Each structure stands twice: as C-alpha cells, then as structure tokens.
Amino acid sequence: MIEKSSLTEQISAPQLLSLLEQAILPLYQMSVVKGESSPKLVLAYSGGVDSEVLACGLSALAHKHPHIACLLIHVHHGLSANADIWVQHCITRANHYQLPVQIERVKVEKGPRQSLEAQARDARYQAFDRYLNPGDILLTAHHQDDQLETLLLALKRGQGPKGLAAMGAIQAYKQAWLVRPLLDISRDQIEQFAAQKQLSHIEDESNQDDSFDRNFLRLDIIPRLKQRWPSIATTAGRSAALCAEQQQVIDDEVSHRLPEWLIVPGDTNALMTESTGFKLTGFGQLSAAWQALLFRGYLIYCGVNLPSQAQLQQILSQLLAAKDDANISIQWGDYQVKRFAGIAYVVSHKELDAIDASAVQQQFEQLLKGELQQTVCRVGHKQCQIGLQIATDNTPLLALPNNTVVSIRFGAAGSIKCQPQFATSQRQKARELKKLWQECNIPPWRRPQIPLVFYGDTLVAAVGLWVDKRYLAQTGDQGICIPLLNTR
Template identity: 50%
Template structure:
C-alpha cells in the first residue's frame, strides 16, 4: 500500500497516490474500472486521479456512474455536471436513475445506499473493480456508527481498502487520506465539484457526526481518524481469523433440507456448544444465506427459542427481511414475503387434450399455469423413460391437481412397502408444515396418482424402460 501523507500536499501528490494504489492491484487484462461518481469533492478528486491513470493505462476499460436518486431538486443539474466533467476527463459517464423506497420505518440513508449500489453493480463483471471515494474521515464515521449500534469486531473493522463483491472487487484508494487533504488538493488543482445541500442536514446520522462530533474530536485529538483506522485494521485482522475458524466448523452443522434445495442448520448437539460458539455458528449460518445479521439481543432470543422449544412447537421468528423457522430439529431461513394464507383448498382440472403432445411424443415438456390458483401456480409436465414416473392417463380419465388433502388420506408411495396416512408421510418425507398447503396432488378421476415432487402412487408407477409422466411444481 502507498504510504500515508504526513507532509503538506504538493501538486500531483494525490494523483500519484491513486495511481500507485491502482498499480499495486492485480487488475485483469480485460478489467473495467467503474467509479461511483457523485460529483462531490472526494469523488471529483478520485475521477481526476483515475483520468491520470487511464492515460498511462489505455489497456483497461473505464466507466463513471452517477446515480440519480431524485431526492433533490438539484439532481438533474448534478447529473449534467458529472456528464460534463467526465467529458473533460476523457472518461465515459452513465447516469442511472433509481427510485428510493420511503416509509415510516425505513432509513432514507440506508435505502438510498442500497439502490445506489444495486445500480452501480449492474455495470460490474467478475474481473471488474468498483472504485469509491471513501476517505479516512468516512472511516471514522463508520467506526463511530458501529459503536453506536453495538457492533462487534466485524462492524468495528469498518471499511477495507480492498473488499470482495458479488461481482468483482471494491477498491478505496483514498481510505488513508483525510478530508482536509482531499479538499486542499481539489483547490490546488482547480477541480470543480458540487455541494449536496443534504450534507448540512444533521438529522442524518453521518451528517451529525461530520458536522457536530468529529470536528470536536479532531480539535482535541488531531490524529483520531488515523488512530481509529488502526483500531479498525486490528479488528479486521481478528475478524479474519475468526471467519476462518467459523468457515471450517460451519459446514459440519449444515445439511440440505429433504424437500428444499436450501441449506438448513442442524440442531443436534448445538445445545452442548459454548454460548460464544452458538452465537458465532448461527451468525455464520445467517450470513451465509445472504441475510443481515441480527443484533446480539435478537440473536440470543433466536438461540433460546430454537433450543428450548418443544419438538412440536411452531417456532417462527422474523428479523428484518429474514424469517426463521424450526422443523425436525433443523433451522430454516427464508426471505420474508407478505403472503395471503390459503384458507380454502384449491383444485384445478387439466383440459382433456392438454397431455396429447406429451403422449404422442411431439414435445418432452409442458409448463401449465392455472389463473386464480394461489398455491402451486406452475406445474411442469415431462415425458421420461428414467426415474420414478406415472403412467399417462387414459382418454376417459380426467386429470386434476388438488391441494390440502386431509391428513387421514391413505397413500402408498412407490418407495414404500405399504401405505400410510398422509400426516405420517409428511414427517417421513421431511415436508415442513408451512409448505404442505402448497404441495399439489395429481388425480386421475378420483384416484390419487402422485404427490408432486415427493412420490408416485405404487399402483401408477411405470416399470422398466416404459415412457411415463414426471411432474414438478416450480413454485414450492
């Protein structure tokens, strides 16, 4: 990494700093450098430095992205500013217009950040890098916010100069540079930048820290941003070691749900782990499934509920966008969706001629959708000579799909020696209670043929190499 500036800035120093940082990175030959460009002083300095780098390295691709949030009356003029400055720098600029969700329980800052990154990351491929103009004072703000929220080492590690993204990497060349140095350099170079009026609104947490708190901290301890960054780096080192330990242990606690393709967390033996490891493993599981981490209090409540609930208890917890359920001594995670509960059983009948193309061999697969049916909307029908499959219906047999059969309904799966009641088979096949109402059952006239995705009734199974019908339900 390039060294921290301790001397007054000389002309060209900050551009040299940016170029040196980028030269040190292992950039792929076909790499695109995408700059999150707001037109503010810090991103203006980074755009200027990137233009200097681009002149020396024409082998790479470059893209500046301005995100138009529509939150300010000045947003159109800011977008025009970025387009003009990009032309001045010789770098292409794209304006992305987004809509920010608003609501009484939503943080405008957080929602704007989320859609901003979503818009920018659309421009990234696997070998590309995203450049952001976060600087040392931004790092101090992030650390203070992490302290305010009660975060542990992961949160206190704040921002890294190099971080992985879903596609590519994020680079922060100015993370070891102070706001004062950036502003002085912009003035030196005569860089034109915009001033976002919302930066003076201290109702936003970052602005409050920037306007009210950090100046007082710096007046007392001038080097606090630098020393706080060192603390963040130490937390990052400790977190990296912890992450390795968790990544080695976590797979032992995961398995694939019998009826879902998702990973679930096994609770066998979990109660015997120390409280610290219980928290670390469950945090690791939640994070591995792409959900935001709960607070310490929330996590402790989750652990208590999943460990102390009786086997037949319906554990159902919602934390933000994450739904947590327990079934068969396993923990399931889902993304929350407001769903209407299916009160009445639904059923639908196939037109008599629907299966003709499959039976006659004209096609090998059909997708069938029934309007108005809310629990199993799409049925996929396939003709196959392999795997469990049912015989095709005869011309005089009416084909229907029904839902929410009574638990006393007797079934005889092809893989079982004898029949059992449906309520017992739900347990045997590991189908969670909240999924059962969405599982479709296919009938020929009044005879049960299959539980879609689970079994074929033994009396309808096709033996040897005969052509038969396989059915899957894409919405479950």
C-alpha cells in the first residue's frame, strides 16, 4: 500500500503500477464474482501527458495481468487542425504499449448558451459509452490539479456540497465503473514521470487559450495560488473528500425519506402520467432545507437535468403557495413542473408534443372499412390496440357508426357531455367532459393527447378510458374494441 505522503515526491513505474492495481483489481474481481462476462479496462486516451502516463501504467498492468482485457479509446473531435496528427500519434503509441486502440470520430456542435468544453466532454463520454458493458471500468487521467480546478469552478458556480465534492476516485458510472487512479498525483509528478520515461505526448494548442475557464485557472490562477500556498492542491482535495462524505450522508437520508413522497406510474393518482409524481400534502410543513433536498432528490430520481438554485426556489414557492386549482407550469431547459390533484409532476417538452389527429383519423377509417385488422393509438404515453370484435356480456364494445360521420379529435370543450359505461347507478345522466376528466384523474396537460371518438357531433368514446353506455354494441353484434387503460 502506498502512503499518500510518499506521492509528494517523484513517482516510479512500480508505484504507478501499484496505484493502478489498488484502484482496479478489487472492482475487477467484484465484477467477476457478480458474473459479468470478461470485464475490460477502457482508457480515455487523449494522447496528452496525463493519459500518456496512465497508458504507460496500463501497459505494465496488462503485461502483469494478461487475463484482463484493455482498450484505449481516442476521440477525434475535429476541433483542431492537428486532430489527424493526434490520431496517428495515439495509434503509434498504442502499438508501442501493445494495447488495442479504437479511434472514435465525433461531431461537436456548440448550441446557444452552451459551453464548447461541455459539448466536447459530452461527445467524448457518449463515445466511451458505446464500448462499456456492465462491470467494465472506464479510466480517466484526472489528477490532483484537475481536482483543484474542478473545486474552484464549483465555487464560481455557487454549488453546494455535491459540487464541492468535485471528482471521486472511484464511482459508479451507469452499469460500469469510472476510476481516476491519478487523483492524488500532481501535475508536476506526472510531467516528471513522463520526462523520466521519455514518453512522447501531444500538446493541444487549445490548452493555451485562457478564454476557457479551466485554462484560465490552470494558466493564471493556480500557479499564483501554489506560489503562495504550495500544498493547496492537496488541501483542496481533502476539502473535496470531506464534502463528498457529507454529501453521501445527505444522499443516504434523502434516499430513505424520498419514497414516502413519490407516486409512481400505475398508482391510482398517477393515471395517464408518464412521470413519477411528487406528493405535496404535508410538504409545506417541512423545513425549507428539506423541501429543497427532497424535491431535488425527486428530480434526480426522474433523471432530469436539475434547475438552478433560484429556479428550484421558484418552483417550490409556486407549488406550495398557489391555490389548488391554479394551473402551474414552471419551465427550465427541456423540462417543466406541473401540478394536479395535490401532486407535482416533472415532464419533458417532448412528452407534451401534439399528436397528429389526421393520422389517427385515417387509421380509424381504414379499420372501419376492413382495410386494417387492428390499429394502435397513442393515449398519453401508453399504447391502445383497437380492433373489431363480437360483443359479449363481459366485453364492452363501441357500436359501429351505421353511416354516421366518424371523427377523431384531440381536445374538446369541457361542456360536451358523455355517459361512460363506468358511471354508477346514481349517475344516470350524461356528465360534462370536464367532470369526467377529473373523475378519471386525467391531468390537464394529458387531456389533449387522448383520442376522442365522435359520431357526428356526439362524443361516444375516449380511447383508453370509456365508451358511452348509450353507444355500446349489443351482445353478439360486431363492435369496436377499445381497451380501457383506466382500471377503476
């Protein structure tokens, strides 16, 4: 075991190999025990000095442990005129290390208000993802000075303990692992090792462009900090580790408390919603800190990009302060939070896309003409299979139109009346559509996505929800089977 204090001096090849073994072998063995077939090591290989040193160490590990498969992946971003030269360098060096290499070409497009750095990073990781199987280990060459940069950027953005925890040495990454074996090694140590071993590496000219935040810190700020406080990268790493510990405690407690606030798809109160819901009853009695932690935990659970702190406070304020019947819609990025029946839902803009009524109308007409045996309608986020059948006592079918004009509509006036077959004996009369939506617990943003079947100007069915009892096919007659997705 290498003590961290010994890493303040120049590192040797045996020390580098030992670092890799300590970080990698336990995870590798864990994957083997779990039954993942042939887990492999995947190195994010830029050809810069950091990844060159890590590739050198990985070569030694592969030689000592030949049963472990290794792969270098170099991503060609196309952002530099030297990109093709870097590809050749990486192929040459990989051959020198006797390690397989894969070149991935990606296209980086900077969108409005997007960082080129962030776009390039996302493109890289998407490329790595294509090669990662469950249990595989992705290696990156982040080091101690990178950790200091990450911590300073988190301070600049005003992030909390999670952001200040910066990068973890070992962390779960999707179904694989992400390992940063050099996180306790300084940039100086890496450069000394490369010089000692005469490792050839590339120099990315963009690293001298201080218009990028990281380069500004690396070139101008961190050297001055180190001149005043030589051990600042080490102490900052210690602070990041302490923040990570505290964040883990918070995450564990949020994970313990969160389930009691969730409504998952399929629950009675979550009908016709694609997203998991968040209960608001009693939520206002919690402290402001726990409100923020739990709702942020809910958004993470749903897998959406988190809003800023200011946006989160606005969301919580509107959810808790607005009247029960208020139509709340708070947007950020590609998402928005809505509220219905005391439950908050996060939905993506894509989920709210309008459905092409003409396409559904055409399929329905083809079905009635016998040109289709059955057709599939989208009802919210679900699929409903429609076809012609013979009615039985246990299967409510919509009667055939008998030369009446049939139309499919998405959205109708709330005053239109219908008498669903699920209505109780106390409700012999037709009810307004707006009341039926409420009775079926359909959120307002889902209602325009439910196909409504009209015979002439009469609403006779809501696909997936009900058939008007006055338009049910008689037993033994042919009718239109509209499966009811709303279990009552």
